[in-house]
Structures are given as structure tokens and as C-alpha cells.
Amino acid sequence: MITKIVRVDSKNIDNDIILEAGKVIKTGGLVAFPTETVYGLGANALDGEAVKKIFAAKGRPQDNPLIVHISDFESIDKVAACVPKSAEKLAEKFWPGPMTLIMEKKAIVSDITSAGLSTIGIRMPSDEIARELIKAAGVPIAAPSANISGLPSPTDIERCIDDLNGKVDYIIGGEKSEFGLESTVIDCTTNPICILRPGAITLEMIKSVEKEAYIDPAVMDKPKDNLKPKAPGMKYKHYAPKAPVKIIEGDFQKTIEKINEMVQNYIGEGKKVGIMATDETKDSYKNALVMSLGTRKDIYSIGKNLFETLRSFDDKSVDIILSESFEESGFGVAVMNRLNKSAGFDIIKV
Known part of the structure; x- marks a missing residue:
């Protein structure tokens, strides 16, 4: 298959490109496209x-x-069998944006899109290119991240090209x-509503709308083998580079020493080591390839750089990646959720 690759200026979108890509979706093809979370790989969700x-x-x-x-609020009714009041309120507050709402789906x-479930996750992205593509396709677009399954999700076109x-x-x-990082996923079929995947729309933000909302306790634990996932990323190993990742968690100075x-x-074993650190x-660190995720003063910068940094270690062919941990509050919950999964929950406490 020959893949057509184009770049679009989000501030001056080429409508001809969007119409052409929309036709690809509508006629059963696959299109990788940008969103504000990660790049997605889209197909007609009804096909x-x-x-x-x-x-x-x-x-x-x-x-x-x-x-x-x-692409718009009116389209919810086209795919959802019923829209709970909680979903209405959350959509009004946080859409378009990095939030997915799980509801009962229409036939x-x-x-195949819902993996046999009676429910479906629905999202309205804030990225202008993504929304224009959905409009051009004229159908809702099913889209996971645009990468080989299990690898860190792509945050730019180059990684999409590498994989797809x-x-x-x-x-x-x-x-x-x-x-x-991928969108926050909220199950609106339960009462109270439950977060199945943390993201940029944090628990604290959601509680401002639905005060009884909570995070599924399983989110930060290693998934059970018999789990039937209601949301992407709940069951399988995700976000993992080729090199194994180990997380060192604990007191700041003890973490550095460890x-x-x-x-x-590892050097004694002849291994090339990568360290995922921060500006601080x-x-x-010495005798290793050190990459900073950004400053701990801005957890959103840490999240934005996480997947690309993991990918960059693969580019450098390291044998092992050692990572500092981060406080599990606010957006830090999402950061640690992805980091834990990338490491297969291999955490060393000091």
C-alpha cells in the first residue's frame, strides 16, 4: 500500500486535503490525523x-x-442510545477537548468498534484539523492512537510515519x-460516574461538575488477565518502548542515589542505560544517556514530553530505561498511569 503523507497548517487548513482524506474515511479507508491528545488512526465507526x-x-x-x-454536540444522539444527565453536563463543560464519555451505544x-460491548466511548476533539476531517467524512470516526499497538503513542507526524x-x-x-497523553475516559453508565483512564481533564475538574465522581481503583494497578476492558488501555501493556522501563519511586535524594x-x-553488565529525569x-546523573521530561513545576510539560522521550530512547538503542516517578495528583495521575504501564508496573521503592 502506498500511503499519502501531507502536512496541514492548523491555522490555514487546506480544505482540498481535508475533503480528500474525508472521502478516504467515508469509503472504508484509514487516515492518521492529529488531535490535541495524541495522533489518531481513523476509520468509519459505522463500518x-x-x-x-x-x-x-x-x-x-x-x-x-x-x-x-x-465534530459537534448534535452528533452524540447519532451514536448514543441515551445520553445520561452526567454526560450532558460534562460535555457542556469540557467539550471540545481531551475527554471521552462512555454511554450505551446505538446499533x-x-x-467491531465497541469490541462487542453495548457501550461506546465518545469524544469531541478540540483540534481543528480533527474536527474538520470528521465533518468532511460525514460519519463518526473510530480512532485509537496512530501507532503499532503497545508502543508509546505518537505526538507528531514523524512517529506516525515510522509506524504506519x-x-x-x-x-x-x-x-x-x-x-x-490520551483523553480522560469517564464511564457515564454508572452512578456515580467513574474514571476508567485519567487524562488532562482531571478528577478535580470532573468533581466540579459531578462531585461524587471517582477513579476506578484498578486504574493504577496491574490489570488482571481476565479483565474485559470497557475503555482503551485498561488491559494490555501499553506505551512501552523496546527497552524495558523501571520506575524508581521515593524520597528525592534517595531516588537519585538509587x-x-x-x-x-548495568554498565558492569555491558548495558547502555537511559535515564528519564527532570530539569531539576x-x-x-553520570555515565548514562539522560533526557529531561521538563520541569516538575509544570506537570503538563512532563506529560506532553513523556511518549516522545520514551521513543527517543529507542532511537538511541539503550538497553534499559530508568525513570523517576511523579506525584499522583492532578494531571500527575495520568502521567503515572502511562508511566506505570510503560514499565509493566516494574516499580522499585526506595
Whole structure:
């Protein structure tokens, strides 16, 4: 397959490109496109055969449900069998934006899209290119992240090309993703509502609308083998680079000392070590490839850079990645959720 690759200026969108890509979606093809969270790989959510192509291109397990992307509020009723009051209030407050709401689905949405579930996650992205593409397609777009399943999600066009060139019909490049982590997923079929995947719309923000909202306790734990996921990323190992990741968690100074000790041990084994640090600690490490995620004063910058930094260590062919941990509050909950999964929950407490 020859993949058409184009770049679009989000401030001056080329309508001809969007119309062409929209036609690809409408006629059963695959298009990778930018969103404010990560880049997505889209197909017609109503066409089961088209959606199957997403699973094939990514190598994604078919029991892992996809999120349906819409361009406007009116489209909710086209895919949701009923819209709970909680979903209405959250959509009014946080859409368009990095939030997915799980509701009972209409039969028009393919069971392939929902992985056989009676529910579906629905999102309205804030990225202008994404919304224009959905409008041009004239159908809701099912879209997971635009990468090989299990690898860190792409936040720019280059990583989409690395993973999907020759496997999809079209790749649209825009700006680097604003948040760098996937959307917050909220189950609105329960009372109280429950967060199944943390993201940029934090628990504290959600509680301002639904005060009884809570995070599923399983979110930060290693998933059970028999789990039937209601949201993407709940069951399988995700966000993992080729090199194994270990998280060192604890007192600031003890963390630095432990990482330096581990570096020396790995060097003794002939291994090339990568360290995922911050602006505050990057000069505290020696004899390893050190990359900073940003400053601890801005957890959103840490999240934005997480996946690309993990990918960059693969570019440098490191054998092991050692990472500092972050406070699990606010957006830090989402950061640690992704980091824990990238490490397969291999956490060393000091």
C-alpha cells in the first residue's frame, strides 16, 4: 500500500486535503490525523470492515474497544442510545477537548468498534484539523492512537510515519499534540460516574461538575488477565518502548542515589542505560544517556514530553530505561498511569 503523507497548517487548513482524506474515511479507508491528545488512526465507526483494518494495521487485540470521534454536540444522539444527565453536563463543560464519555451505544455503531460491548466511548476533539476531517467524512470516526499497538503513542507526524507508512491510506500532519497523553475516559453508565483512564481533564475538574465522581481503583494497578476492558488501555501493556522501563519511586535524594547505583550495575553488565529525569535532576546523573521530561513545576510539560522521550530512547538503542516517578495528583495521575504501564508496573521503592 502506498500511503499519502501531507502536512496541514492548523491555522490555514487546506480544505482540498481535508475533503480528500474525508472521502478516504467515508469509503472504508484509514487516515492518521492529529488531535490535541495524541495522533489518531481513523476509520468509519459505522463500518465494521473498515474498523477491522485499524486492528490489522496496529496489530491491536480486537477485544480492546475504540473511541468514536464526533465534530459537534448534535452528533452524540447519532451514536448514543441515551445520553445520561452526567454526560450532558460534562460535555457542556469540557467539550471540545481531551475527554471521552462512555454511554450505551446505538446499533448503528459497529460491534467491531465497541469490541462487542453495548457501550461506546465518545469524544469531541478540540483540534481543528480533527474536527474538520470528521465533518468532511460525514460519519463518526473510530480512532485509537496512530501507532503499532503497545508502543508509546505518537505526538507528531514523524512517529506516525515510522509506524504506519505503507499500512494506511493517508497520514495528515499538523502541530505536535498539545497534551501528549490520551483523553480522560469517564464511564457515564454508572452512578456515580467513574474514571476508567485519567487524562488532562482531571478528577478535580470532573468533581466540579459531578462531585461524587471517582477513579476506578484498578486504574493504577496491574490489570488482571481476565479483565474485559470497557475503555482503551485498561488491559494490555501499553506505551512501552523496546527497552524495558523501571520506575524508581521515593524520597528525592534517595531516588537519585538509587538510580546512580543501578547505572553502575548495568554498565558492569555491558548495558547502555537511559535515564528519564527532570530539569531539576538531569545534572545529578553520570555515565548514562539522560533526557529531561521538563520541569516538575509544570506537570503538563512532563506529560506532553513523556511518549516522545520514551521513543527517543529507542532511537538511541539503550538497553534499559530508568525513570523517576511523579506525584499522583492532578494531571500527575495520568502521567503515572502511562508511566506505570510503560514499565509493566516494574516499580522499585526506595
